[in-house]
Amino acid sequence: MSRSIRLAVIPGDGIGQEVVAQGLKVLSAVLPQDVKLETQEYDLGAKRWHATGETLPDAEMASLKQHDAILLGAIGDPSVPSGVLERGLLLKLRFAFDHFVNLRPSKLFPNTSTPLAGRPDIDFIVVREGTEGPYTGNGGSLRTGTPHEVATEVSLNTAYGVERVVRDAYERAQVRPRKKLTLVHKNNVLVHAGHMWKNIFDKVGEEYPEVTTDYLHVDAATIFFVTQPERFDVIVTDNLFGDILTDLAAAVTGGIGLAASGNINPSGAFPSMFEPVHGSAPDIAGTGKADPTATILSVALLLRHLGYDAEAGRIEEAVAADLEARDGTARTTDEIGDALAGRVAG
Amino acid sequence: MSRSIRLAVIPGDGIGQEVVAQGLKVLSAVLPQDVKLETQEYDLGAKRWHATGETLPDAEMASLKQHDAILLGAIGDPSVPSGVLERGLLLKLRFAFDHFVNLRPSKLFPNTSTPLAGRPDIDFIVVREGTEGPYTGNGGSLRTGTPHEVATEVSLNTAYGVERVVRDAYERAQVRPRKKLTLVHKNNVLVHAGHMWKNIFDKVGEEYPEVTTDYLHVDAATIFFVTQPERFDVIVTDNLFGDILTDLAAAVTGGIGLAASGNINPSGAFPSMFEPVHGSAPDIAGTGKADPTATILSVALLLRHLGYDAEAGRIEEAVAADLEARDGTARTTDEIGDALAGRVAG
Ligand SMILES: CC(C)[C@H](C(=O)O)[C@@H](O)C(=O)O
Ligand SMILES: CC(C)[C@H](C(=O)O)[C@@H](O)C(=O)O
Numbered sequence: 034m035s036r037s038i039r040l041a042v043i044p045g046d047g048i049g050q051e052v053v054a055q056g057l058k059v060l061s062a063v064l065p066q067d068v069k070l071e072t073q074e075y076d077l078g079a080k081r082w083h084a085t086g087e088t089l090p091d092a093e094m095a096s097l098k099q100h101d102a103i104l105l106g107a108i109g110d111p112s113v114p115s116g117v118l119e120r121g122l123l124l125k126l127r128f129a130f131d132h133f134v135n136l137r138p139s140k141l142f143p144n145t146s147t148p149l150a151g152r153p154d155i156d157f158i159v160v161r162e163g164t165e166g167p168y169t170g171n172g173g174s175l176r177t178g179t180p181h182e183v184a185t186e187v188s189l190n191t192a193y194g195v196e197r198v199v200r201d202a203y204e205r206a207q208v209r210p211r212k213k214l215t216l217v218h219k220n221n222v223l224v225h226a227g228h229m230w231k232n233i234f235d236k237v238g239e240e241y242p243e244v245t246t247d248y249l250h251v252d253a254a255t256i257f258f259v260t261q262p263e264r265f266d267v268i269v270t271d272n273l274f275g276d277i278l279t280d281l282a283a284a285v286t287g288g289i290g291l292a293a294s295g296n297i298n299p300s301g302a303f304p305s306m307f308e309p310v311h312g313s314a315p316d317i318a319g320t321g322k323a324d325p326t327a328t329i330l331s332v333a334l335l336l337r338h339l340g341y342d343a344e345a346g347r348i349e350e351a352v353a354a355d356l357e358a359r360d361g362t363a364r365t366t367d368e369i370g371d372a373l374a375g376r377v378a379g
Numbered sequence: 380m381s382r383s384i385r386l387a388v389i390p391g392d393g394i395g396q397e398v399v400a401q402g403l404k405v406l407s408a409v410l411p412q413d414v415k416l417e418t419q420e421y422d423l424g425a426k427r428w429h430a431t432g433e434t435l436p437d438a439e440m441a442s443l444k445q446h447d448a449i450l451l452g453a454i455g456d457p458s459v460p461s462g463v464l465e466r467g468l469l470l471k472l473r474f475a476f477d478h479f480v481n482l483r484p485s486k487l488f489p490n491t492s493t494p495l496a497g498r499p500d501i502d503f504i505v506v507r508e509g510t511e512g513p514y515t516g517n518g519g520s521l522r523t524g525t526p527h528e529v530a531t532e533v534s535l536n537t538a539y540g541v542e543r544v545v546r547d548a549y550e551r552a553q554v555r556p557r558k559k560l561t562l563v564h565k566n567n568v569l570v571h572a573g574h575m576w577k578n579i580f581d582k583v584g585e586e587y588p589e590v591t592t593d594y595l596h597v598d599a600a601t602i603f604f605v606t607q608p609e610r611f612d613v614i615v616t617d618n619l620f621g622d623i624l625t626d627l628a629a630a631v632t633g634g635i636g637l638a639a640s641g642n643i644n645p646s647g648a649f650p651s652m653f654e655p656v657h658g659s660a661p662d663i664a665g666t667g668k669a670d671p672t673a674t675i676l677s678v679a680l681l682l683r684h685l686g687y688d689a690e691a692g693r694i695e696e697a698v699a700a701d702l703e704a705r706d707g708t709a710r711t712t713d714e715i716g717d718a719l720a721g722r723v724a725g
Binding site: 109115116119120124147148149150151167168170172173174176177178179180181182183184185186187188189190191192193196219220221222223224225226227228229231232251252253255256258259260273276277279280281283284285288289 | 494513516518520522527528530606630
C-alpha cells in the first residue's frame with residue numbers, strides 16, 4: 034500500500050470551496066501519521082472561465098493526471114451558460130480519465146429525515162455508467178434558433194463499455210450479503226441500446242451464479258424507489274438513467290447533503306475523482322449552511338479506492354454516529370467538519 | 380357538440396380486458412340518453428401477435444382512424460420480446476396519429492395512500508411530448524451480439540414539434556388558478572435538444588405574461604417530486620423524461636392504479652387515444668384484483684377531449700367520492716366499476 038497520497042483538489046464553485054475544506058480536514062485527521070498527504074489545488078470553474086474563458090486547459094489536464102486521486106467540490110454557476118462548465122470541465126474529466134464506474138451509494142442513516150413514510154430500510158449502491166450513453170456530447174442542431182431547427186442527441190453504447198461496467202457491478206454485488214443486482218434500462222423503447230445492455234447483463238451473469246438478477250424499466254424503477262426501496266441491493270444502469278435515479282435516491286435517503294459519489298477508473302490508468310452528488314448551491318454559498326457530509330463521505334470512497342479501507346470505515350462510522358447524535362440544532366459547515374474530524378481522529 | 384361517439388376499443392393484454400370493460404360501463408352510465416355510443420373492438424396485442432405475427436396491420440390502422448377516439452387498456456406480455464408490441468402497436472399509434480400531447484394529470488385524492496410522509500397537497504399535470512425525442516425509433520446496432528457491438532439511440536427534436544407542445548402547455552397553465560409552468564429537461568448535458576427546448580419555452584412564454592415559469596433539470600425534478608410536489612402546477616417535458624416523471628408522479632399520488640392519460644392530437648386530424656398509465660400486469664390478470672379507476676379516469680379525459688365537460692366532471696367527482704368512501708375492504712374490478720357507474724348515473 035502506497036504511504037503517500039498525491040491529491041488534486043478542485044474546489045470549484047459556490048459551496049464547493051467550503052465543503053472541500055471540511056473534506057480535507059477530515060482526511061488529514063483520519064490518515065495515519067506516516068502517510069504523506071500532498072495536495073495541489075486547481076483553480077477551475079466559473080471564476081476562471083469568466084477571467085480567462087478557459088474551462089480545463091491541456092496543461093492542467095496533464096498535471097491532474099499525475100495525481101493518485103481528485104477531490105472535487107461542485108461545478109456550476111448561474112452566471113455561466115448552462116452546459117459550458119458541465120461539458121467543458123466536469124464531463125471532460127469523467128470522459129478523459131475514463132471514469133466508467135460512477136459509484137453512488139444510497140443509505141438511509143439513522144436519525145436523518147426522509148420524505149418517505151415508514152422509514153424503509155434503504156441500503157443500495159448504484160453503479161452508473163460514466164463514459165457513454167446520452168452523455169457523449171454526440172448530436173447537434175441544424176438551423177439553430179429558427180422555426181425549422183432540428184436538434185439531435187445521440188446515445189452511444191458499446192459492448193466494450195457496457196460489459197466492463199456490468200462486470201464491475203456483478204463484482205460489487207457478489208461481495209454484499211444479499212448478492213442482488215438489478216439492471217435498469219428502457220429496453221421496450223430504446224431497443225437497440227436496451228437489448229445490448231440486457232444481453233450483456235445476462236451473459237456476464239452466467240459467471241456470477243450466486244448473484245440474483247432482476248431487470249426493471251427506468252420508469253418502473255422510480256416507482257420502487259419510493260414504494261419499496263428496500264428491494265434494491267446493487268443497481269447497474271446507463272449514464273442518464275443513473276443521473277436521474279441517484280438524485281431520487283439521495284432525496285429519499287435524507288437529501289442531497291449526504292449523497293457521495295466516486296467517478297472511478299478501476300484500472301488505475303487515470304486518477305479517479307470523488308465528489309458530492311449535490312451542486313454548487315450558489316444561494317447558500319458563504320453562509321456556512323452547506324452540509325459537508327456528502328463531501329466527507331466522498332473522501333471515504335476515495336480512501337477505499339486507494340486501499341485505505343480501515344480509514345474509510347472510520348469516516349463512515351463517524352458520519353453514522355454524528356447523524357445519530359444530531360438533535361436538530363443547526364450547525365455550520367465548519368462545525369460539522371470539526372465534529373467529524375474529532376470523531377475520526379485516532 | 381356531436382351527439383354520437385364512435386369509439387374504438389383496444390382492450391389489449393392482461394388486465395387490459397377487465398379494466399376497459401369497467402371504463403365502458405361507466406361511459407355508458409354517464410352519457411346522456413340522446414348520445415349514441417358506437418363501439419368497435421379491435422383484437423390487438425400479444426394473443427394476436429402469437430397467432431398471426433401482426434402487431435397493427437394497415438387495414439386496422441385505417442379503420443381505427445375512422446373513430447372519434449380510442450380507449451386502450453394495456454399492451455404487453457412477458458411472452459413477447461420486449462419492444463415488439465410497444466414499438467409495433469402502442470408507439471405506432473401514438474406516432475401515426477400524431478399524439479403530440481401526452482397528458483397525465485397527477486392528483487393526490489383524499490383517503491388514498493401515498494408513500495410520502497405528511498401527505499403533501501399534490502395537484503399537477505404533466506404535458507409529455509409524444510411524438511419525438513428518444514422515442515422516434517431512430518438508432519441501430521452494429522456487429523450485434525459481438526464484443527464489438529455499438530448501439531445508438533437518437534433523440535430527434537424539431538422546433539415545430541417542441542413549439543406546439545410547449546404552446547399547449549402554456550394554454551393549460553393559463554386557465555389554472557396558479558398559472559405556473561415548469562420546463563423539465565437536462566440542458567446542461569443534452570445541450571442541443573435542451574437549449575432548443577429552453578429557447579422555445581422562453582420565446583412562447585412571452586405570449587403568456589400571466590404564466591409564471593420555471594426550469595428544472597430532470598434529476599432535480601425527481602427530488603422535488605418527493606420533497607416538494609406541491610410546487611408543481613403544469614410541467615412540460617420531453618417524451619422520455621415525461622415517461623419517467625409520470626410513473627414517479629403516479630407512485631407518490633397513490634399508485635399506478637389511479638393514473639390516467641390521454642394521447643392527444645389537439646387538431647382533431649386523428650383520433651386521440653386514452654389509456655391508464657399502468658401496464659398489463661399479467662400477474663394479476665383474471666383475478667379481479669385490478670383497479671379500473673385509472674381507466675375510468677382516462678374515460679373522463681376522453682369525454683373532456685370530445686367536449687363532454689360536464690360528464691367528465693361527473694366521473695372525476697364520482698372517483699373522488701368513491702376513494703373517500705373506501706374503508707380498506709377489498710373490492711373486485713367489477714365492484715369498483717359498478718360503484719362508479721352507480722355514482723355517475725344521473
Ligand atoms: C452537473 C451534471 C453534469 C451532473 C451529471 O448530469 O452527471 C450531475 O447532475 C451529477 O449527477 O453529477
Ligand atoms: C409501454 C411503454 C412503451 C410506455 C412508454 O414508455 O411510453 C409506457 O411506459 C407509458 O408510459 O405509457
